[in-house]
Amino acid sequence: MGKLEGKIALITGASTGIGLASAQEFVREGAYVYMTGRHQRELDIAVAAVGKNACGVPGDVANLTDLDRLYTQIGGERGRLDILFANAGVGTFEPLGEITEGNFDMIINVNLRGLLFTVQKSLPLMKNGGVIVLCGSTNTIVTSQGLSVYSASKAGVRSLAHTWTQELKDRNLRVNVVSPGPTDTPIFKKTGFPDEVVQTFIDNAVARVPAGRMGRPEEVARAVTFLASDDSGFIRGVELFVDGGMTSL
Numbered sequence: 001m002g003k004l005e006g007k008i009a010l011i012t013g014a015s016t017g018i019g020l021a022s023a024q025e026f027v028r029e030g031a032y033v034y035m036t037g038r039h040q041r042e043l044d045i046a047v048a049a050v051g052k053n054a055c056g057v058p059g060d061v062a063n064l065t066d067l068d069r070l071y072t073q074i075g076g077e078r079g080r081l082d083i084l085f086a087n088a089g090v091g092t093f094e095p096l097g098e099i100t101e102g103n104f105d106m107i108i109n110v111n112l113r114g115l116l117f118t119v120q121k122s123l124p125l126m127k128n129g130g131v132i133v134l135c136g137s138t139n140t141i142v143t144s145q146g147l148s149v150y151s152a153s154k155a156g157v158r159s160l161a162h163t164w165t166q167e168l169k170d171r172n173l174r175v176n177v178v179s180p181g182p183t184d185t186p187i188f189k190k191t192g193f194p195d196e197v198v199q200t201f202i203d204n205a206v207a208r209v210p211a212g213r214m215g216r217p218e219e220v221a222r223a224v225t226f227l228a229s230d231d232s233g234f235i236r237g238v239e240l241f242v243d244g245g246m247t248s249l
């Protein structure tokens with residue numbers, strides 16, 4: 001029997017990277033998974049990659065109407081939600097002095113505002129014993145030049161988890177954060193910077209990782225599955241780093 005047998009799960013931003021790997025791991029462990037992302041084609045490919053017990057619902061976490069539609073569908077089809085992995089996130093590099101209003105709004109809208117309303121709007125469907133996992137980053141506590149807005153958004157996620165752990169205790173809902181280090185996903189290419197700039201950023205990041213390499217999405221997914229399962233039943237309000245030791249330095 002899988003660790004998530006019979007559970008109904010939602011993973012936002014599940015069309016690529018950590019979200020997709022988590023959807024695959026959740027289904028292997030017996031869950032049925034709703035997967036979201038903004039681009040229908042990528043989402044269709046991702047759902048096909050999961051293969052069974054998964055459904056794609058296109059939508060933007062920064063759009064509250066999309067979130068309402070998503071939860072109306074889950075409520076209508078399943079009547080409840082057992083696990084929420086609020087994973088959708090974006091980032092780009094902009095040093096202080098060059099931060100644009102557009103990129104500031106985009107990052108905060110998705111990583112903080114979108115995550116907050118993803119969680120808030122899930123609550124009517126979450127039953128006693130439900131689990132919420134938020135996606136943070138090592139950038140909650142370590143610095144990277146050019147990532148101040150992204151890092152602030154992720155530090156905000158960690159703060160939300162602390163407050164929500166208190167606010168949701170009477171409903172027996174557990175909230176935890178998974179914080180990946182540099183992980184080999186498409187997120188870097190999506191910054192729009194030239195390949196050599198992206199590669200330099202990755203090389204500099206990996207140089208700070210005692211494991212000496214990037215993480216793999218499946219490695220983060222296994223940690224998310226741990227936080228989503230009863231194996232972590234007495235764990236609340238933690239930030240679990242999956243970072244090859246980066247934050248220990």
Ligand SMILES: NC(=O)c1ccc[n+]([C@@H]2O[C@H](COP(=O)([O-])OP(=O)(O)OC[C@H]3O[C@@H](n4cnc5c(N)ncnc54)[C@H](OP(=O)(O)O)[C@@H]3O)[C@@H](O)[C@H]2O)c1
Nearest residue numbers: 013015016017018037038039060061089137182183185187
């Ligand atoms: N990779 C790393 O090194 C690393 C390190 C630390 C933390 N993280 C965090 O891990 C999470 C997943 O990132 P990843 O590395 O797996 O990147 P990724 O491969 O780019 O995946 C991001 C996912 O989020 C979706 N997404 C982005 N904006 C969205 C929005 N507004 N609404 C709904 N879905 C949205 C993307 O699909 P669409 O673009 O189609 O919407 C995609 O499915 C993020 O929160 C990221 O900050 C990543």
